[in-house]
Amino acid sequence: MSRVVHFELTGPEPEKLVDFYTKAFGWHFGPMEGLTDYWYITTGKREAPGINGGLGKGEPIRTVYLCIDVPNLDAALKAVEQNGGKMIEGRRAIPHVGWYATFEDPAGNQVGMMEEDEKAGV
Secondary structure: OOOOOEEEEEEOOOHHHHHHHHHHOOEEEEEEEOOEEEEEEEEEOOOOOOOEEEEEEEOOOOOOOOOEEOOOHHHHHHHHHHHOOOOEEEEEEEEEEEEEHHHEEEOOOEEEEEEOOOOOOO
16 A cells, blocks of 8 residues: 655745744754755654655645644644735534644645544534
């Protein structure tokens, strides 16, 4: 079985995205050895489920869709807006799964967020 093992975001000013994702979600960024204008993204602890990714300089990616697991969707929505992101679709229930919203980061990448809650929408 194949699974997602990496994601990538891009923007014309990647340093602004480093700042945005660090402040909004607590992600860590580090340089990728041998590459300029590219950062490795660590999204959580190694032992926790999830994936890490990369950030490069370029046009925003609109073909890959990401969903970020957040502990509190309302707090995450606020952090996104406070750090230069823009809501696309506000909080909505996915019954028996959780609360979901989508946003656009400062470069225009469209990303989803999910707060798990089996009681959502019921």
